[in-house]
Amino acid sequence: MEVFVVSLLNGLVYGMLLFMLASGLTLILSMMGVLNFAHASAYMLGAYFAYTVSLYVGFWPALIIAPLLCGLIGAGLEMYGLRQVHRHGHIPELLFTFGVALIIEKVVQMTWGLIPVPYRIPSGLDFPLFTIYGTQFPAYRAFMLLISALMFVAIWLGLTRTRIGLIIQAALTHPDMVGALGHNVPRVFTMVFAAGTALAGLAGVIGGNYRVTEPGMAFSMGPIVFVVVVFGGLGSLTGCFIASIMMGLIQTFAVVLDYSFADLLEVFGVIVTKATPGAEFLLVSLPRIGALLPFILLVLILVLRPRGLMGTRDT
Amino acid sequence: MSPLALLRRHWVWLAILFVMLAMPFAFYDWSRGRHSGFALTLMSEMALMAVFALSYNMLMGQAGLLSFGHAILFGIGAYFTAHTLNWIKASDILWIPTELIPLAGGVGGVVCGIIAGYVATQQRATAFAMITLGLGELMTAAALMFITFFGGEGGITTDRVIGSSIFGVAYTSAWQVYCLLVVWSLIAAILMHLQTQTPLGRIANATRDNYERTQFVGYDPRVVRYWQFILSGFFAGIAGGLYTLVYEIVTFDTLAAVKSANGLLAAYIGGAGGFFGPVLGAVVVVGLQSGISLYTSAWLLYLGILFIVMVLYAPGGLIGVIGQHAPIARMGRMRELLMPYARALPPAVITTAGFVTLIELATHRTIGAAQGKKLALLGIPMDSADMMPWVVAVGLAVAGTLWLRVEARRFRLRWNALIEDAKALGIVS
Numbered sequence: 001m002e003v004f005v006v007s008l009l010n011g012l013v014y015g016m017l018l019f020m021l022a023s024g025l026t027l028i029l030s031m032m033g034v035l036n037f038a039h040a041s042a043y044m045l046g047a048y049f050a051y052t053v054s055l056y057v058g059f060w061p062a063l064i065i066a067p068l069l070c071g072l073i074g075a076g077l078e079m080y081g082l083r084q085v086h087r088h089g090h091i092p093e094l095l096f097t098f099g100v101a102l103i104i105e106k107v108v109q110m111t112w113g114l115i116p117v118p119y120r121i122p123s124g125l126d127f128p129l130f131t132i133y134g135t136q137f138p139a140y141r142a143f144m145l146l147i148s149a150l151m152f153v154a155i156w157l158g159l160t161r162t163r164i165g166l167i168i169q170a171a172l173t174h175p176d177m178v179g180a181l182g183h184n185v186p187r188v189f190t191m192v193f194a195a196g197t198a199l200a201g202l203a204g205v206i207g208g209n210y211r212v213t214e215p216g217m218a219f220s221m222g223p224i225v226f227v228v229v230v231f232g233g234l235g236s237l238t239g240c241f242i243a244s245i246m247m248g249l250i251q252t253f254a255v256v257l258d259y260s261f262a263d264l265l266e267v268f269g270v271i272v273t274k275a276t277p278g279a280e281f282l283l284v285s286l287p288r289i290g291a292l293l294p295f296i297l298l299v300l301i302l303v304l305r306p307r308g309l310m311g312t313r314d315t
Numbered sequence: 316m317s318p319l320a321l322l323r324r325h326w327v328w329l330a331i332l333f334v335m336l337a338m339p340f341a342f343y344d345w346s347r348g349r350h351s352g353f354a355l356t357l358m359s360e361m362a363l364m365a366v367f368a369l370s371y372n373m374l375m376g377q378a379g380l381l382s383f384g385h386a387i388l389f390g391i392g393a394y395f396t397a398h399t400l401n402w403i404k405a406s407d408i409l410w411i412p413t414e415l416i417p418l419a420g421g422v423g424g425v426v427c428g429i430i431a432g433y434v435a436t437q438q439r440a441t442a443f444a445m446i447t448l449g450l451g452e453l454m455t456a457a458a459l460m461f462i463t464f465f466g467g468e469g470g471i472t473t474d475r476v477i478g479s480s481i482f483g484v485a486y487t488s489a490w491q492v493y494c495l496l497v498v499w500s501l502i503a504a505i506l507m508h509l510q511t512q513t514p515l516g517r518i519a520n521a522t523r524d525n526y527e528r529t530q531f532v533g534y535d536p537r538v539v540r541y542w543q544f545i546l547s548g549f550f551a552g553i554a555g556g557l558y559t560l561v562y563e564i565v566t567f568d569t570l571a572a573v574k575s576a577n578g579l580l581a582a583y584i585g586g587a588g589g590f591f592g593p594v595l596g597a598v599v600v601v602g603l604q605s606g607i608s609l610y611t612s613a614w615l616l617y618l619g620i621l622f623i624v625m626v627l628y629a630p631g632g633l634i635g636v637i638g639q640h641a642p643i644a645r646m647g648r649m650r651e652l653l654m655p656y657a658r659a660l661p662p663a664v665i666t667t668a669g670f671v672t673l674i675e676l677a678t679h680r681t682i683g684a685a686q687g688k689k690l691a692l693l694g695i696p697m698d699s700a701d702m703m704p705w706v707v708a709v710g711l712a713v714a715g716t717l718w719l720r721v722e723a724r725r726f727r728l729r730w731n732a733l734i735e736d737a738k739a740l741g742i743v744s
Contacts, residue, residue, distance in 0.1 A: 230445055
């Protein structure tokens with residue numbers, strides 16, 4: 001029970017972090033058809049910007065400034081990069097973001113060094129909020145949950161209750177029609193791209209000190225975010241939300257449940273030893289497969305249901 | 316066909332064969348009578364990377380399938396080859412001539428292609444790219460998990476000297492292996508070239524350009540993709556087999572995402588449109604990796620910038636840029652481009668120098684200085700802590716860029732005029 005509740009909370013925290021990253025990506029992918037490889041790079045930049053800014057003015061201003069910087073970079077990339085490549089088709093667009101991701105990783109290494117930077121949790125939030133079954137739950141995790149929940153509400157309200165949100169929703173499914181109705185679709189694209197990267201930056205600000213701020217963080221986070229987006233389905237924020245929470249829980253629970261196929265077989269009275277044929281497969285424990293599970297799910301969903309959980313069209 | 320006509324049609328292959336055999340002698344150490352080890356390794360890496368990039372282009376260029384996990388085919392081929400070598404070494408019955416060992420890699424690639432391809436080719440376009448990304452990550456993780464076949468982090472070591480050569484060659488020296496590599500990579504490249512002219516290769520082009528219409532005509536694009544994927548796996552596997560012969564060790568790096576990305580970079584930078592594009596790209600990418608990384612730790616950044624510049628300004632790759640000159644050359648007016656090119660050269664050099672200095676100063680400031688390295692560019696010592704080098708670098712970069720813009724505009728005017736003339740003559744439509 002103890003393990004269950006603690007993992008549930010941690011899984012939620014991780015899932016909400018994933019959602020902050022994935023919500024922006026899903027909007028970009030559904031509207032523009034661009035699989036943005038540089039999205040996780042914005043997450044990394046957010047963390048590094050927050051680290052540098054917080055050295056001078058503290059964590060709280062950084063919480064605003066770093067995402068804004070990321071959003072500006074995103075807007076610049078869209079206006080001066082993606083829009084140029086757009087006329088060559090989708091594949092060059094994707095490759096452009098891929099190249100940007102390569103460059104950002106290297107620039108980060110050159111600016112902040114190869115080793116992790118000491119980006120720490122602000123001292124005001126560095127205390128245990130409550131104790132559950134003898135395990136302390138840090139206040140910072142609750143803060144992360146709060147920020148991401150606020151973000152979720154803000155996105156939802158913004159998309160359903162504002163004029164621009166309605167245009168975005170329409171552009172998700174019928175971009176050509178929205179353009180034909182006289183809306184400036186390229187400008188909407190730029191805004192969504194900037195907002196998406198800013199969100200990823202925000203995820204970096206609150207995720208960077210929760211996890212580790214290092215040059216490899218984009219590379220390790222990127223594929224998982226893709227999985228979430230594809231799993232949730234194109235054009236559906238709800239699907240994206242469900243997929244994020246699911247991935248967060250799956251990955252967290254996989255780490256704590258130390259079982260293997262051999263344990264399952266033991267229930268049926270089959271004892272697996274090193275000499276059993278296929279022992280290497282049967283003895284692999286769940287924590288070790290944990291990192292693999294999202295990719296197995298990705299491949300399965302793309303083959304069986306390419307539109308994802310709640311998607312409106314095929315990937 | 317007369318021998319002369321044959322020569323005219325296939326001179327490219329002969330030229331490649333000549334360059335591949337002659338290049339190592341440019342670095343030959345005559346005083347000690349032996350080949351330069353570095354040059355041979357570099358050339359070998361280029362050759363096997365070219366085969367890998369060509370096999371990648373069977374998917375990207377020919378069938379319009381963007382793969383992010385192509386290295387699994389390469390890696391499995393490499394592992395198959397390593398295990399085959401070890402089996403032959405250990406067993407008394409099994410006998411395969413050393414010359415045919417890369418085929419084991421091809422078999423590995425085909426096996427992997429049949430399994431992974433069955434899953435991946437169910438979809439096309441973005442979904443295909445995502446599936447291959449997932450498969451690549453899965454395979455890399457699996458390689459670290461299952462020790463018996465993949466050998467964990469240490470990988471599988473092997474020995475190419477199995478003494479079963481048909482020609483009685485021992486394959487102890489790098490030169491002997493290189494010769495084998497030249498033969499195999501040429502065979503693989505020629506086969507891939509022939510494949511582009513088969514009905515399958517043609518239909519793959521059709522599914523790339525308009526898969527709906529291909530369905531109307533009566534072909535199943537899924538089957539076409541599947542066959543194309545398996546064949547591409549065969550050649551990627553051969554490249555993997557050659558890798559094993561050269562390095563005699565296979566680790567999980569061979570099937571990891573970086574290797575896939577390299578294939579993609581090589582194919583795209585070289586140009587996916589022409590058959591020889593990926594070969595050119597492989598030479599450039601490996602050259603940057605091995606050559607420039609001797610001088611700077613920021614080579615990946617240079618590669619990334621080159622890639623972005625290609626995507627933005629030359630989506631056809633290097634081969635595409637060369638191809639664009641063809642109509643002007645056919646008019647016999649290349650001479651008129653000489654002057655605009657010459658005028659654009661100095662600002663281009665200045666811009667590059669400015670940016671390279673900036674990047675090198677930045678790298679030195681954060682990474683190099685901590686390692687106690689001294690920075691010197693073209694023999695000019697610099698201290699990244701001073702203001703002066705930074706000011707000069709920024710000045711060069713800005714001035715060079717502005718000048719380059721002026722010259723580029725002039726160049727474009729000249730170019731457009733020439734293309735107009737070519738249109739008037741009916742050389743381009």
